Amino acid sequence: MSVIKKSVVRAASLAAASVAAVGLFSTGAANADTFVPLPGAELNHTLPNGLSITARIANESATINPSLGSTPLHRNTWVSGSAQVEVHGPHKGTKITPGYVVGCQVDISGGAGNGGAGLTQSGENLSGNLSSGANLTLGPGQATSFLLLDIEKPDVYGDEGHTFAVKFTGKDGSVTWTDSTIGLNGCAGYAQARSFVRVETTTEQGISEFRVWGQPFSIG
Known part of the structure; x- marks a missing residue:
């Protein structure tokens, strides 16, 4: 189950782009699930008007099955x-938009799905669904990204609308996801994934946006 909560929120972080992708599999264990703890990231960002924002990716991990269907x-x-x-x-107001980049035989160290858990946020009267992830098809040299959130809410005309971010107006906010799925098909070579969080803040001077990147990791 994934839950969005407005507790001590510390935001996403811009992971060091120089971090190399981590190989996960050894000979003879190709069909075993592999748990990979990830270091997350932290970024202290200052907007042009002097406002300081701290963003983190925390408690990050991946459990990898390298070969569904053998x-x-x-x-x-x-x-x-x-x-x-x-x-x-x-x-x-500040928006938090989490997602992942997935690549097949391509370097994603530079930063270049649905159904699942319930979503709530105390104090913001927000409810909806948290995407369980994505089912992707990629060939060699291709990369794509997807967003974790898909929150249904009426638009200004009362029709069904969707938003892919959580917004907070206090001093902090957060999004937590658990066992969201990345399914990858068609990639015969090595594949990698990398988390990111987009942070967008509105002030009297305008809107500013930056991203925090997690460490790339191998998915087989």
Whole structure:
């Protein structure tokens, strides 16, 4: 189950782009699930108006099954983590948008699905669904990204609308996900994934946005 909570939120972080992807599998263990703890990241970002924001990716991990269906063209990964953001001063609203980049035989160290758990956020009257992840098809040299959140809420005309971020107006906010799925098909070579969190803050001077990146990890 994934839960969005407005507790001590410390936001996403810009992981060091120089971190190399981590190989996970040894000969003879290709069909075993592999649990991979990940270091997360932290970024202290200052907006042009001087407002300071701390963003973190925390408690991040992946559980990897390198070959669903006993073929190297199919992989399945369950990812967990928390995007935490703290705004050190007045703002008119900050949005947290978590997601992942997935690549097949391509370097994603530079930062280049649905159904699942219930979603709640205390104090914001927000409810909806947290996406369980994505089912992707990629060939060699291809990369794509997907967002974890898909929250249904009426638009200004009362029709069904969707938002992919959580917004808070206090000093902190967070999004936590557990066992969201990354399913990958069609990639015959090595594959990697990498978390990111987009942070967008609105102030009297305008809207500012930055991203925090987790460490790339192998998914087989």
